[in-house]
């Protein structure tokens with residue numbers, strides 16, 4: 129008889145895990161508290177490991193659907209000060225894969241039975257299942273049940289606004305200021321993704337555009353032009369949290385994936401990518417091991433230390449970008465490093481020498 133798993137949460141982590149287990153012959157039940165998958169959302173940058181994991185779980189063919197953007201970043205990514213001084217241009221050339229969150233979720237959910245409007249109030253009620261996957265996000269009840277209240281998500285003392293606007297802009301990049309940053313990335317040929325973050329202990333009440341104008345409206349022209357394109361109804365706003373460092377991603381036959389295991393600050397754009405890699409790894413680990421327990425141990429070994437390093441790195445990246453004291457020295461150092469790593473014009477060695 130085949131194996132079966134119950135997955136709590138139909139986010140990117142839960143659905144990636146469902147696809148992966150299903151490809152390895154498991155039957156899966158996905159329980160999701162929301163009534164349906166979201167139909168709106170911003171673009172997510174996909175790192176190479178996530179692209180490979182998507183191939184592994186059979187999302188490659190679906191990648192040609194709407195919502196995916198493959199962008200050649202030949203011009204490089206820029207870093208500015210709020211006054212518009214360019215600190216550095218990161219070398220271009222590496223292509224960027226972006227996907228809209230709803231398109232990714234729809235692709236992952238294809239052929240997966242999700243039981244919507246089904247909230248798991250007590251994950252302990254699922255103890256009879258052969259395998260329980262806690263994919264219930266940053267505020268995971270499964271994590272709390274496994275490790276207690278001490279392991280609730282922690283606020284990072286920062287809030288974010290983000291969204292996608294119609295139309296392209298001239299230049300992409302991030303602007304770093306003490307206690308704040310503003311980022312602009314492509315979202316396809318005719319759309320632009322933006323995100324803005326400030327240090328704050330609490331989220332703000334709407335309308336949000338006035339807050340954005342208040343904090344960023346005096347910044348350089350690239351930011352101001354982008355703000356002019358934002359529509360109030362399309363703004364997402366929330367506080368930023370991270371998961372505490374867990375002693376294990378497993379307890380018995382229950383395992384955590386995605387933000388439930390390692391919610392991280394968004395400054396490296398890795399959370400969704402790592403949730404996909406978790407799903408692909410978990411399916412492969414339990415399929416190849418001699419027992420489910422042994423497979424879970426392999427998963428924990430492969431994923432825990434790596435993702436916990438990313439939680440730390442993402443937090444440090446945010447602190448570095450929004451540092452107050454010492455930001456002048458940081459800007460000088462970043463500018464110097466940028467000049468040092470800037471590729472020199474190459475002498476064409478194929479030209480004949482006379």
Ligand SMILES: Cc1cc2nc3c(=O)[nH]c(=O)nc-3n(C[C@H](O)[C@H](O)[C@H](O)COP(=O)(O)OP(=O)(O)OC[C@H]3O[C@@H](n4cnc5c(N)ncnc54)[C@H](O)[C@@H]3O)c2cc1C
Nearest residue numbers: 137139140141161173248265386387394397398399400401
């Ligand atoms: C501002 C910002 C920008 C980001 N940008 C990027 C980026 O560019 N690239 C990237 O890789 N990542 C990015 N991320 C991170 C990424 O969004 C998350 O890491 C990813 O969505 C985590 O997926 P998940 O499935 O683990 O959790 P979630 O998306 O939170 O899904 C959890 C699901 O579980 C359900 N659920 C919760 N509790 C229960 C319950 N008790 N019963 C039933 N269902 C339940 C929820 O409704 C939800 O559907 C960003 C995050 C933020 C905040």
